Amino acid sequence: MKKNEISILGSGLIGSLLSIYLRKRDLNVTVYEKRADNRNQEYKEEGRSINMALSDRGWKALEKAGLKDKVLPLTIPMYGRKIHNEHGDTSFIPYGKEGQAIYSISRGRFNQLLINEAEKVGVKINFEHRIEDIDLRFNELTVSSPGNLLEKISSEVIIGSDGAYSSLRNAMLKQVRFNYKQQYISHGYKELSIPPTESGDFAMDPNALHIWPRGSFMLIALPNPDKSFTCTLFLPFEGGRVSFENIRDEKDLKGIFKTYFDDAYQLMPQLADQYFTNPTSALIDIECYPWMLNKALLIGDASHAMVPFYGQGMNCGFEDCYILDNLIEKLGTTAWELVFAKFQKIRKPDTDAISQLAMENFEEMKEQVADPKFIIRKKIEAKLHQLFPKDWIPLYTMVTFSDMPYSEAYALGKLQEKIMDRVMADPLITENWDKMDYEDIIDQLDKAKAV
Numbered sequence: 001m002k003k004n005e006i007s008i009l010g011s012g013l014i015g016s017l018l019s020i021y022l023r024k025r026d027l028n029v030t031v032y033e034k035r036a037d038n039r040n041q042e043y044k045e046e047g048r049s050i051n052m053a054l055s056d057r058g059w060k061a062l063e064k065a066g067l068k069d070k071v072l073p074l075t076i077p078m079y080g081r082k083i084h085n086e087h088g089d090t091s092f093i094p095y096g097k098e099g100q101a102i103y104s105i106s107r108g109r110f111n112q113l114l115i116n117e118a119e120k121v122g123v124k125i126n127f128e129h130r131i132e133d134i135d136l137r138f139n140e141l142t143v144s145s146p147g148n149l150l151e152k153i154s155s156e157v158i159i160g161s162d163g164a165y166s167s168l169r170n171a172m173l174k175q176v177r178f179n180y181k182q183q184y185i186s187h188g189y190k191e192l193s194i195p196p197t198e199s200g201d202f203a204m205d206p207n208a209l210h211i212w213p214r215g216s217f218m219l220i221a222l223p224n225p226d227k228s229f230t231c232t233l234f235l236p237f238e239g240g241r242v243s244f245e246n247i248r249d250e251k252d253l254k255g256i257f258k259t260y261f262d263d264a265y266q267l268m269p270q271l272a273d274q275y276f277t278n279p280t281s282a283l284i285d286i287e288c289y290p291w292m293l294n295k296a297l298l299i300g301d302a303s304h305a306m307v308p309f310y311g312q313g314m315n316c317g318f319e320d321c322y323i324l325d326n327l328i329e330k331l332g333t334t335a336w337e338l339v340f341a342k343f344q345k346i347r348k349p350d351t352d353a354i355s356q357l358a359m360e361n362f363e364e365m366k367e368q369v370a371d372p373k374f375i376i377r378k379k380i381e382a383k384l385h386q387l388f389p390k391d392w393i394p395l396y397t398m399v400t401f402s403d404m405p406y407s408e409a410y411a412l413g414k415l416q417e418k419i420m421d422r423v424m425a426d427p428l429i430t431e432n433w434d435k436m437d438y439e440d441i442i443d444q445l446d447k448a449k450a451v
């Protein structure tokens with residue numbers, strides 16, 4: 001039987017980056033990917049090309065692998081949210097301090113780049129090889145390849161980066177004392193797009209993440225280097241006037257877009273085609289534990305798939321790779337069980353925290369960003385941060401522009417939220433927000449931290 005040193009399941013964003021880290025530690029790395037190699041084609045995974053927002057944690061992991069400069073040319077910086085109201089008026093809320101940005105990048109192109117880099121350093125990638133079964137007693141994979149040949153492969157180490165529907169996690173599910181929880185949210189998503197203008201320019205400001213928040217649903221758009229925007233429509237699957245179930249034909253679609261997203265609608269000549277061709281996808285949150293069994297480990301979405309509303313799923317998965325690699329650096333390439341045990345212990349509270357925040361941010365994106373008071377709240381927090389940069393760091397900044405453990409950001413964010421709720425309860429806040437006693441707010445936070 002063939003024997004691998006390290007088998008990585010899935011060559012998605014996380015598996016590809018991890019394979020580079022491990023290969024650079026002189027390990028023999030073999031990747032199994034169920035999809036075909038699409039590097040020679042224009043990337044398009046039928047209506048699911050979806051852009052990603054890459055932020056500090058992701059960049060840090062890419063930099064450690066020596067990839068930052070190669071990825072940068074594929075990205076477009078977005079310095080804030082551009083909120084579109086129902087009349088087409090917009091307001092801009094910066095994400096952080098001047099110059100701080102999150103970066104739009106096409107998932108497909110990014111994945112292609114990482115796969116190329118993995119091959120360059122000597123990772124062996126087997127496309128069209130699906131993991132059918134795993135015998136965890138012997139770390140033995142059953143892999144199918146074109147022609148339906150089934151092959152058994154034993155492996156010293158198995159790492160499952162095969163996403164939310166992981167085959168390794170399925171094998172672990174059969175073990176006693178393996179905890180598992182999954183939740184589909186009420187909403188799904190569909191990809192749409194806004195093409196460049198006739199003169200070949202961006203149809204809207206390219207340096208912002210555009211949001212059309214409408215209470216129980218929303219549309220977002222992220223820029224692409226070819227001057228188009230990739231849009232994602234988030235709607236409830238069923239119920240209400242506006243849901244996937246209730247858009248049955250072009251007339252329904254046009255009615256809803258003209259009512260709620262008219263400025264975007266004017267820029268979407270292929271809306272109906274795309275809407276009725278592209279799939280509607282579900283959104284899932286998955287928690288499980290433990291992430292390891294002997295020399296097998298789950299990583300990325302396979303261990304903690306989260307809803308996409310904090311833009312952190314990939315960034316968090318990249319941070320997983322960074323932390324795992326640090327442990328390998330410290331403990332060596334033979335102490336796998338010790339490395340995996342430490343990894344899951346360090347990482348689990350943090351991935352729980354970001355998954356929870358992602359769920360909570362869903363509400364914020366749909367509802368609060370449309371509320372004028374939300375904008376004031378953000379302005380107050382930005383001013384606090386400007387006046388007392390070490391004492392008050394907005395939660396979004398801690399998550400997106402720092403590498404503070406997510407669990408610490410979460411705890412501090414909750415204290416700040418309570419104080420901000422009190423500040424915002426002042427009926428005259430809209431008029432007075434700029435003239436408040438900001439030092440007193442910091443005192444309140446210090447007292448709350450001391451409890």
Ligand SMILES: Cc1cc2nc3c(=O)[nH]c(=O)nc-3n(C[C@H](O)[C@H](O)[C@H](O)COP(=O)(O)OP(=O)(O)OC[C@H]3O[C@@H](n4cnc5c(N)ncnc54)[C@H](O)[C@@H]3O)c2cc1C
Nearest residue numbers: 010012013014034053131162163300301311312313314315
């Ligand atoms: C709409 C949406 C928007 C998002 N936006 C952002 C964002 O802005 N920022 C961000 O940080 N994150 C974002 N995310 C989250 C991000 O997409 C994921 O966290 C990230 O892709 C996880 O990568 P992964 O490699 O763990 O899993 P995946 O990307 O799912 O890759 C898994 C790979 O494993 C392969 N595979 C699966 N099963 C098998 C098998 N049995 N055998 C062999 N191969 C297999 C798959 O083909 C795939 O290539 C978003 C997610 C969604 C749904």
